[in-house]
Structures are given as structure tokens and as C-alpha cells.
Amino acid sequence: xxxxxxxxxxxxxxxxxxxxxxxxxxxxxxxxxxxxxxxxxxxxxxxxxxxxxxxxxxxxxxxxxxxxxxxxxxxxxxxxxxxxxxxxxxxxxxxxxxxxxxxxxxxxxxxxxxxxxxxxxxxxxxxxxxxxxxxxxxxxxxxxxxxxxxxxxxxxxxxxxxxxxxxxxxx
Amino acid sequence: xxxxxxxxxxxxxxxxxxxxxxxxxxxxxxxxxxxxxxxxxxxxxxxxxxxxxxxxxxxxxxxxxxxxxxxxxxxxxxxxxxxxxxxxxxxxxxxxxxxxxxxxxxxxxxxxxxxxxxxxxxxxxxxxxxxxxxxxxxxxxxxxxxxxxxxxxxxxxxxxxxxxxxxxxxxxxxxxxxxxxxxxxxxxxxxxxxxxxxxxxxxxxxxxxxxxxxxxxxxxxxxxxxxxxxxxxxxxxxxxxxxxxxxxxxxxxxxxxxxxxxxxxxxxxxxxxxxxxxxxxxxxxxxxxxxxxxxxxxxxxxxxxxxxxxxxxxxxxxxxxxxxxxxxxxxxxxxxxxxxxxxxxxxxxx
Ligand SMILES: [Zn+2]
Numbered sequence: 001x002x003x004x005x006x007x008x009x010x011x012x013x014x015x016x017x018x019x020x021x022x023x024x025x026x027x028x029x030x031x032x033x034x035x036x037x038x039x040x041x042x043x044x045x046x047x048x049x050x051x052x053x054x055x056x057x058x059x060x061x062x063x064x065x066x067x068x069x070x071x072x073x074x075x076x077x078x079x080x081x082x083x084x085x086x087x088x089x090x091x092x093x094x095x096x097x098x099x100x101x102x103x104x105x106x107x108x109x110x111x112x113x114x115x116x117x118x119x120x121x122x123x124x125x126x127x128x129x130x131x132x133x134x135x136x137x138x139x140x141x142x143x144x145x146x147x148x149x150x151x152x153x154x155x156x157x158x159x160x161x162x163x164x165x166x167x168x169x170x171x
Numbered sequence: 172x173x174x175x176x177x178x179x180x181x182x183x184x185x186x187x188x189x190x191x192x193x194x195x196x197x198x199x200x201x202x203x204x205x206x207x208x209x210x211x212x213x214x215x216x217x218x219x220x221x222x223x224x225x226x227x228x229x230x231x232x233x234x235x236x237x238x239x240x241x242x243x244x245x246x247x248x249x250x251x252x253x254x255x256x257x258x259x260x261x262x263x264x265x266x267x268x269x270x271x272x273x274x275x276x277x278x279x280x281x282x283x284x285x286x287x288x289x290x291x292x293x294x295x296x297x298x299x300x301x302x303x304x305x306x307x308x309x310x311x312x313x314x315x316x317x318x319x320x321x322x323x324x325x326x327x328x329x330x331x332x333x334x335x336x337x338x339x340x341x342x343x344x345x346x347x348x349x350x351x352x353x354x355x356x357x358x359x360x361x362x363x364x365x366x367x368x369x370x371x372x373x374x375x376x377x378x379x380x381x382x383x384x385x386x387x388x389x390x391x392x393x394x395x396x397x398x399x400x401x402x403x404x405x406x407x408x409x410x411x412x413x414x415x416x417x418x419x420x421x422x423x424x425x426x427x428x429x430x431x432x433x434x435x436x437x438x439x440x441x442x443x444x445x446x447x448x449x450x451x452x453x454x455x456x457x458x459x460x461x462x463x464x465x466x467x468x469x470x471x472x473x474x475x476x477x478x479x480x481x482x483x484x485x486x487x488x489x490x491x492x493x494x495x496x497x498x499x500x501x502x503x504x505x506x507x508x509x510x511x512x513x514x515x516x517x518x519x520x521x
Pocket of ligand 1: 120142143144146
């Protein structure tokens with residue numbers, strides 16, 4: 001069954017949902033909610049999955065690819081699967097509302113919005129360093145309730161955080 | 172005023188790991204229900220240690236002090252060394268340390284048309300040659316930094332060097348991908364070429380002691396961010412490389428200033444700064460020298476000069492790269508890569 005090739009806006013392939021439901025290996029959130037899934041399409045019996053890593057050096061890419069292949073093989077056996085990483089285009093704005101909730105439950109905030117403590121929602125937070133426990137995480141401390149938390153985002157995204165950015169130098 | 176928090180889905184977790192140890196507050200979590208909070212707490216905080224006691228309490232069931240209760244809570248006989256040492260204090264102190272980094276010459280998100288008015292250099296001959304050479308530098312730097320992360324007793328520096336090294340490797344691979352290499356070709360490019368075919372910058376041979384490593388990190392981050400700026404407007408991956416390298420550049424700048432300022436290190440550092448910057452003239456020397464490479468080199472010189480440390484001996488114009496440089500640093504890197512790679516699937520690396 002081929003999708004209409006020349007349709008102006010083809011409906012998303014039903015397999016998009018299969019890929020979107022795959023869970024990130026590091027945080028308990030789906031790839032769809034994390035905004036990582038760009039598109040899923042089928043041509044000539046081959047499934048092409050376009051994914052946007054949250055960071056160029058995302059170390060979970062190998063495991064994400066494995067999980068996506070496994071989920072697609074279960075859902076649509078007998079297809080070749082090609083995974084294309086679209087680099088540098090993931091934006092925090094791609095995280096869904098459900099993704100924000102899931103990340104908050106895991107103790108994370110998403111960059112690009114006012115950094116607020118995931119526990120007390122306070123905005124009296126300070127950046128506690130420029131490098132966190134993973135390349136996509138920036139550590140923060142909440143001065144309101146004392147909780148440490150991580151903001152997920154890219155180096156580029158940090159430019160929109162309303163805190164002194166490393167690029168702007170001294171405070 | 173002490174108050175009762177209103178977030179009904181936030182819980183505080185207390186755990187005791189042995190009969191002799193105290194019950195400690197170990198963290199907070201968000202859960203929709205009390206039983207879910209208990210299970211999440213057990214999963215989160217009981218994973219590593221056998222727990223002797225676990226207490227999970229809803230934050231709304233607490234009475235907590237406010238920031239302005241400090242005076243109310245202050246002990247009558249107050250002594251500084253009895254202040255509770257919250258685990259975040261040290262991190263906070265570090266992040267509050269004076270940051271003397273100066274802004275780079277040009278804002279990367281500005282329309283910054285540099286001194287060179289190159290038509291984005293997408294297909295021009297020079298950038299096409301410059302990128303793969305810088306990818307080689309990034310590959311060796313990333314591997315070298317990866318060896319160093321165990322050298323630190325300071326967690327933040329380990330995280331920084333680990334992240335910078337990891338990103339340097341990812342940038343090396345991304346650069347090749349953007350130049351038409353698929354995964355296996357990139358893998359072969361890094362792991363199967365003989366050393367004689369590599370054309371790393373002469374700074375790679377200086378990746379030895381820490382002061383030299385810092386200066387190498389500085390000049391490579393500066394060169395990569397300068398060249399990535401050329402394509403950042405039309406290729407988001409180059410924009411990401413630029414943004415990430417500017418973070419690296421800032422990190423190395425802090426180190427440069429610190430090492431130059433500390434009496435214990437300044438002499439050794441000054442020597443390293445002189446030698447490595449003298450070697451850095453070939454960072455843009457992989458292609459024919461033209462107006463573009465001269466302009467890129469000028470921006471590199473500006474970024475290096477911006478470090479606030481005198482004594483740069485960066486040549487005024489680009490110097491051609493030579494094959495066969497890199498010495499034992501490159502040889503060790505390639506040998507180690509091949510050795511480890513022989514035991515793992517190729518996709519583990521790139
Ligand atoms: Zn808080």
C-alpha cells in the first residue's frame with residue numbers, strides 16, 4: 001500500500017504513532033512528546049524515519065535507533081528501515097504539553113521558557129554550572145526550596161534563557 | 172512566615188540507608204497519587220542502596236519556613252562553621268565565582284558579515300578543504316580529553332571535559348556527514364587511514380600537559396566556531412556546532428585566565444600559550460591561501476587575542492598544513508582507537 005506520492009499534504013503515516021510511542025532511554029518520556037520525531041514515511045516497502053536529536057552528540061542515538069527499529073519491526077514486519085538524523089534542528093518548543101509534564105515528573109525543565117523549579121515552581125533559580133551530567137542538561141539550583149534540577153536544552157537554546165549566558169561573559 | 176505549601180502533587184522523600192545512619196532528606200518528586208509517590212520513591216532512591224527506612228511525605232503536609240524566616244531561625248550563639256552544609260552550596264559558590272570572560276568579537280546570531288564577504292562558502296574550494304582537516308583535529312582532541320576525565324577530583328571539571336570531548340567527537344562526525352560521508356565511510360576515515368594520511372594541525376602534537384591542552388582546546392574551539400559561522404545561516408547543524416563550540420571556547424578562556432593568573436602556574440602556562448599559539452597558524456591552512464582563509468584567520472586571531480592573556484605568537488597569516496604532524500599524540504590516539512574498536516561493533520563509536 002503506497003501513500004499518494006504527489007499529495008500536497010499527505011496525512012501522517014500510521015507508523016508515526018508507533019515511533020512516537022517509543023520511550024527515550026534516559027528519561028521516562030516518549031520520543032513523540034520529546035519532539036524528536038520529525039516524520040515517518042513509507043516508500044517501496046521501506047520505512048524512512050526522520051529524527052532530530054536533542055543535541056549533536058546525544059549519546060542515546062544508538063539505543064533510540066535500536067528501539068525504533070524494534071518497534072517498527074513488530075508493527076510492520078518485513079520492511080527495510082532507514083533512520084535519518086536531522087541534526088541541529090531540535091528545539092525545546094517541540095516538546096509537547098505531555099512532554100513537559102513527563103519531564104517535570106522526572107525533575108527536568110525545558111529550556112526556552114523561564115527556568116522554574118519543577119518542585120515549587122519558583123523562579124528564583126541559579127545556574128549551577130555550564131555542564132551537567134549529560135551534554136543536553138544544564139544544572140540549576142532553586143533558591144526557594146533548595147532543590148537541584150536540570151534544564152534540558154541545547155547550547156543554542158541557552159541563549160534565550162533569562163540568565164547570564166556564558167556567551168555574554170561577566171555579570 | 173512559615174507556610175503550608177500548596178503543590179499537592181509534590182512529595183518529599185526521606186531515607187535511611189543503615190541502622191546507624193540518620194534519616195536524611197534525599198530529594199523531591201512529583202506524583203499524581205500517594206501510592207504512586209511511594210513506588211516512585213522506592214524506585215528512585217532505593218535502587219542503589221538497601222534502605223533501612225523510607226519516608227514519603229506530601230509537601231502540603233509540611234510546615235516550611237520562608238526565606239525571610241532566617242532571622243527567626245537563627246541560633247542565639249551563631250557560629251559560621253555550624254551552618255548546615257547543603258550539598259548545593261559548593262556548586263553555588265562555584266557558579267557565583269567572578270566570570271571574567273569577555274564577549275566574543277561578534278555576536279553569532281547577528282547578521283555578522285565578517286571582513287570577508289564570501290558567498291557562504293558552500294561550494295567554494297577553501298571551506299571544503301578546511302572542514303575535514305578541522306574534523307581530524309576535533310577527533311584527536313575529543314579522544315585526548317576523554318582520557319583526561321578521570322584525572323580530576325573536581326566533578327564539575329570532569330563533567331565539562333567529558334562533555335567537551337564528547338561534543339568534539341560528535342562534531343568531527345557531523346562535519347564528515349555534512350560532507351557526504353555515510354556512517355561507515357566516516358568510521359573508516361577515522362579508524363582505518365594510516366597516520367601518514369592525516370593532516371592534523373601542529374597544535375595536536377602539543378596535546379600533552381594540561382596548560383598546553385587548555386590552549387589547544389582554546390584555539391581549536393575558536394577556529395571551529397569561526398568556520399561554522401560561515402554556514403550557520405543555511406545549515407542548522409553548523410549553527411549547532413558553532414553554538415556548542417562557543418560554550419567550549421568560553422570554558423577554555425576561563426582556564427587560560429586562571430592559569431595565567433595563578434603564581435604557581437603562570438610561568439609554565441605562558442610558555443605553553445606561546446608555543447601552542449605559534450603552532451596554531453595552520454588551523455586554516457588545509458587549502459589554498461586566499462582572501463577567505465586570510466579573513467577566517469584574522470577572526471581566529473581576534474578570538475585568541477580576546478582571551479585577555481598576552482603573548483600570543485599566532486602568525487599573522489595562515490600557514491599551510493603538513494602531512495605527518497601530530498607525532499606520538501596522534502599515533503597513540505589512532506592505536507588506542509583501533510585497539511578498542513577491535514572489540515566493539517563499529518556503531519559504538521560514531
Ligand atoms: Zn524550588
